[in-house]
Amino acid sequence: MVGLPALMDEFRAxxxxxxxxxxxxxxxxxxxxxxxxARDFQPIYTDSRWCAEHSPFGAPIVHPSLLLAMEVWFIRxxxxxxxxxxxxxxxxxxxxxxxxxxxVRVGEPLRACVTVxxxxxxxxxxxxxxxxxxxxxxxxxEPAVEYESCGLFLPPENAGxxxxxxxxxx
Amino acid sequence: xxxxxIDVTDDVMMLESLAARVGxxxxxxxxxxxxxxxxxxxxxLMGDYDPMHDDPSWGExxxxxxxxxxxxxxxxxxxxxLREYGLxxxxxxxxxxxxxxxxxxxxxxxxxxxxxxxxxxxLIAVERDPADRYIVTTRHVVEIEGSERPYITVSSFVSxxxxxxxxx
Numbered sequence: 001m002v003g004l005p006a007l008m009d010e011f012r013a014x015x016x017x018x019x020x021x022x023x024x025x026x027x028x029x030x031x032x033x034x035x036x037x038a039r040d041f042q043p044i045y046t047d048s049r050w051c052a053e054h055s056p057f058g059a060p061i062v063h064p065s066l067l068l069a070m071e072v073w074f075i076r077x078x079x080x081x082x083x084x085x086x087x088x089x090x091x092x093x094x095x096x097x098x099x100x101x102x103x104v105r106v107g108e109p110l111r112a113c114v115t116v117x118x119x120x121x122x123x124x125x126x127x128x129x130x131x132x133x134x135x136x137x138x139x140x141x142e143p144a145v146e147y148e149s150c151g152l153f154l155p156p157e158n159a160g161x162x163x164x165x166x167x168x169x170x
Numbered sequence: 171x172x173x174x175x176i177d178v179t180d181d182v183m184m185l186e187s188l189a190a191r192v193g194x195x196x197x198x199x200x201x202x203x204x205x206x207x208x209x210x211x212x213x214x215l216m217g218d219y220d221p222m223h224d225d226p227s228w229g230e231x232x233x234x235x236x237x238x239x240x241x242x243x244x245x246x247x248x249x250x251x252l253r254e255y256g257l258x259x260x261x262x263x264x265x266x267x268x269x270x271x272x273x274x275x276x277x278x279x280x281x282x283x284x285x286x287x288x289x290x291x292x293l294i295a296v297e298r299d300p301a302d303r304y305i306v307t308t309r310h311v312v313e314i315e316g317s318e319r320p321y322i323t324v325s326s327f328v329s330x331x332x333x334x335x336x337x338x
Contacts, residue, residue, distance in 0.1 A: 033215055037208055037243075039250035044261040054263035056334075064269045065246040072218040083220045089232065090222075091280065092241025098272035147272075160233020162280055 004088045004153060007081055008127045012119040019078040023109040026062045026070075031106050034066045045106075061103040062110075067135050067145045068098060074112035074133060081153065089159040093128060093150040102137075102144045110137050110144065117148065127153040181265045184258070185304045185331055188296045196308060197255035199289040201315065202247075204239040206283050212240055226283070238280035244287065244312050244322050245275070251289045252329070257306065259329070266332040270305070273326035279319035286315040294326060304331040 028046075035041040043050035045063050052058060072082045082090050104110050118130040130150045134143035154162075209223050218240065221228035226236040248269070249259040259267045281287055294307040310324040 030215060033211065034246070037212055037215075038246040040246075040259070042260045044266075055261075056266065063246075065242070065248070069212070069216060069240075069242045069246060071242070073216050076217070082218070084222050084228070092277055094241075094274065094276040095272060096274055098275075100269050100271070103268070156232050163234050 004125065004127065004155060007088065008119050008121070008129070008153065011080075011116050011129055014116045015118065016115065018113050018115045021074050021077060021112045021114075023111045025107050025109055026066065026104070028060070028106055031060065031062055031066065034063050034069065038063060038065055040065075057103055057105060060106045062106055062108075064100050064103075064145070067100075067104065068095075068147060070112075071133060071147075071149060074135075075114055075131070078114055080114065080131070082151065084156070087155065089154050089156050091152040091154070091159075091162060093152040096130070096148040096150065098145070098147040100145050101142055102140055104135070104137055104144045108137055110135055112136070113143075122152075125155055126158065129153065181258075181331075181333060185296070188257075188293065188304075188306065191293050192296055194293060196252075196257075196291045196293040198291070199251050199254050201286040201288045203284050203286055204243055204281065206237065209237065209239055209243070209283055212243060216240075223283075234280060235282060237283045239283060241277045241322075244281065244289075245272075245324075247289075248310070248324070248327055251291060251310070252308065255291060264334050266334060267329060268332075269327070269329045271326070271328040272324060273328075275325070276323050277321065278323070279314060279317055279321055281314055281321045287312055287321055288315075289313075299330075302333075304333075305329075306331070 032046055035045050044055050045060055048060055051060050076082050081088060113134045114131055116131045120128045122128050128150055130148060132148045135145040137144050213219050213223055223237055223240055229236045253259045261267050290311045292309045294309055297305045299305050306329050308327045310327060311320050312322040314321045
């Protein structure tokens with residue numbers, strides 16, 4: 001039986017259990033493109049020569065916001081519902097907190113530990129799922145970044161209720 | 171006297187002068203848009219292919235009126251917003267800037283691709299911590315043009331400045 005309630009039941013059963021991604025890296029191309037999108041292209045993220053001379057980290061670091069934007073990259077291979085399907089639309093509802101504790105260098109192996117914290121049915125057929133993401137690097141004893149994120153799952157026929165402008169968003 | 175000591179003094183003066191603006195609006199950004207091209211690049215980068223962001227016809231069908239931006243897209247712009255208000259968020263050999271913490275963030279309304287939005291920012295606090303860093307706290311509400319519901323609210327954004335040791 002596939003459907004939003006069944007999917008949410010499955011995640012309710014996973015509350016408290018940690019899922020861990022493979023070790024991956026953010027390469028220079030990915031980081032540079034992201035810096036452009038973020039209107040934040042600057043040497044500490046992008047310029048190896050500058051970093052060797054001036055940065056306390058000695059090498060370019062991953063843009064801090066990229067580690068948030070990568071949430072879908074982390075959770076989708078772990079089976080978390082984050083995309084639109086025939087029975088579900090997923091909206092990012094928000095973050096409860098984000099903490100950046102140490103920088104991650106470009107090309108440095110990192111992985112994410114993802115844990116479901118709560119699944120609530122806010123209205124009949126509409127669910128809020130809360131999970132934490134802890135991004136780890138091998139040299140650190142504590143996560144480099146940690147955040148708690150909430151996803152709102154609605155049946156597709158209810159998605160239009162989120163629209164902000166009369167007649168949809170146009 | 172070398173050039174580094176002059177520049178550090180300027181940076182410290184700028185940070186000290188922020189104290190006078192605490193509790194007041196720091197600024198409102200220019201209107202911006204997220205283009206479909208930017209949304210598509212973002213999706214490719216994150217492997218987040220989703221009709222919600224990439225397929226306007228899907229958005230029409232479900233009543234969203236078109237494609238909408240990923241929730242995190244505007245969060246990516248926080249450093250750029252602060253720069254617009256005169257806070258240097260580009261690290262230099264003298265002054266290191268980095269984000270520390272975000273408080274509660276909510277996304278009450280989806281942002282239509284191509285629709286104008288802008289940030290409203292208040293300066294909540296500027297403090298010196300025991301490590302002699304300047305800790306700056308701001309609050310943000312990102313408005314969608316023509317919508318009473320904002321795209322995003324950021325209850326607190328804490329970032330830090332470390333004045334680098336003087337190099338001679």
